[in-house]
Amino acid sequence: MRAVESTDVPAMIRPAGPRAGQSTPRVKLVAVVGARPNFVKMAALLRALSSTSTAVAIDVVLVHTGQHYDVAMNTQFFAQLGIPEPDICLQAGSGSHAVQTATIMLRFERVLDQVAPDCILLVGDVNSTIACALVAAKKQIKVVHVEAGLRSGDRAMPEELNRLLTDQLSDRLYVTEPAACLNLRREGIPDDRVVFSGNVMIDTLLTHRDRAVPAAQTLAAAGAGPLAEAGYAVVTLHRPSNVDDGGALSRLVQVLDQIAHDIPLVFPVHPRTRQALQAAGLQGFLDQPDVVALAPLGYFEMLGLMADATFVLTDSGGIQEETTALGVPCLTVRENTERPVTIEQGTNTLTGTDARVIRQCVRDILETGGKRGRVPEKWDGHAAERIVADLSRWLCAGGGSR
Template sequence: MCIVGARPNFMKMAPILRAFAEHQPPLPALLVHTGQHYDASMSDQLFADLRLPRPDLNLEVGSGSHAVQTAEVMKRFEPALDEHKPSCVLVVGDVNSTLACSLVAVKKGVPVVHVEAGLRSGDRRMPEEINRVLTDQISDRLYTTERSALGNLQREGIAAERVCFAGNVMIDSLHASRPQARPAADTLKAHGADPALLRAEAGYGVVTLHRPSNVDQADTLRLLLETLRAVSERLPLVFALHPRTRANIERFGLGGLIDARRMVLLPPQGYLEMLGLMGGATVVLTDSGGLQEETTALGVPCLTLRENTERPITVEQGTNTMVGRDVQAILTGVDDILAGRGKRGRVPEYWDGHAADRIAADLHRWLHDQAPTP
């Protein structure tokens, strides 16, 4: 049983399911969508963009507080687990559904497999960090995206024998989808924006913001919007607005900080649209973990508006620079990129489009080894 619940999971699961189907012998899988992602239209578009098969089961949990959502996933997943009796439950990433389904499985004696294990920001204030740590503790087989993750797991008492370095399945999706990426000009036209903006001498930047620590407090959001306005004076910005961010801009009365001549506001974009926007960008400013990885794979400079990252390889080897909410660091970072001094980086090991193939091969061996002797 393979679990998805929210947008980041879809990009990770699509190549895994393809690799399972193409493996010899094939690994039969049942796709369970918990319904944690509450925007049905966005979910539908992402499934289509990623060529992800329709879910076999949709638990239709919807939104709610962390406690409510986690509890509701557990309650609805348990009967499905009892009915289908899988050989293992495979979870990806660090959303509430990841932890909730893992807890149900381990208490039922069903092995848990965690893809994207061992990533740590060191910040326990992030709900995702709690989900990561706890899921890894109760997983039987753990697949990592970078070699440093093994050290994180061993420090937490997880034996190296349970861990397999497979690479980054997010980058599998990027490789598979890049030829179908939607041109940035087409995306702007579809939303009534002038694509001439993209042809500015300095190019253009892409912005995403969604983390509560950045958008839920009026003073913090005001500071970031004022800083982005200053950035837009250097190069135009395309801002894909998360619903939470848009609502808070309206709630705090901060719409006046948006310079409509230099900042294009878009609704949440599909995977192929974001891929096209990022691929042509001069710089990406974001607080998203996934975009840190994708910009590194694309060779596009990234300024991360956070104080920490669970993906340090994007800083050590890739194109990512941590700038937090330091106004001067953000502006200096943009100026350096425009002057040609931005990070070039390199693509990390096993970010080659074949991580899911390695997972399928290892999981087949591992499940065979776990099978009871006749």
């Protein structure tokens, strides 16, 4: 992997799929990842690109923007999910939304100038997604967006703005649930650009389900082995609306402290959240006996922990989907969700941040077992294959038109 900071852009191109003896047209695709949720989604797409027979030969350049820049954690995710080493790393690092987005745009433009791809492949809704979409669209390079059309209706969420703008810039949009198709239609995006493909995040979950690290092993390493038999709940918090405001965080910690009296909490603590707890003088919450505070976990460890949990309490979008696929009750401590299918069909309950509502939902789960739901349509482990098959046909036909 080579770092890109100036004009030094390597053109390391990886052929995707079995190409021996092929005389079909070739196209060049730049696939972009920037943050750990992207890694989970792109893993399924790269696997499908390398194994699916396609109407056009697709050569892939994998670009990591460096938005999530924890090298050890990134390496662990790449190794566990079988993602090849990125060809190019932009090393964008942290900063305000403006600084991070601008840095990615400047460095990604140099990549496009030297690689000259036919299209770029984007996943999710992080700053890397909108930054790369903007650069490609202005250079008249086709933009393909996987996980398009999800909407929370809350424009105070940075991710909501990223989703809205990326979809408007995209030429091919792949959606995970029917509601996303309706959202895009309301926003004026023609139906012939939109494909209901299913959920690539669930592809990765189903592919690796048997390799999940048992919760007992993870908990034993943390000195909490008995919880694997006695029962526990998993907590994840990282949304700015929940952790950056000291008052909001304090209220959540109070309700978590109450819940911990009913069921032990296993809390992989996001670095942002740990810093916020310290800044608010709440770090003592992590030290009490009924709270098991862990460092951020690898994919296999987190998967095993969620699969064996009594329930999960979170503000993560991806975890709402993963718990639905696992059949584990999920309480989402947000006022809205961009993934309504997890509520309508899955195991998710939107609680908001009202302590009384959260506590009542916890009591319901402990008394009745909570929602089990069903797995939504096309969350069957084959979404990436459908995307690659459609993408190759679309590229072979010229990539559509605006």
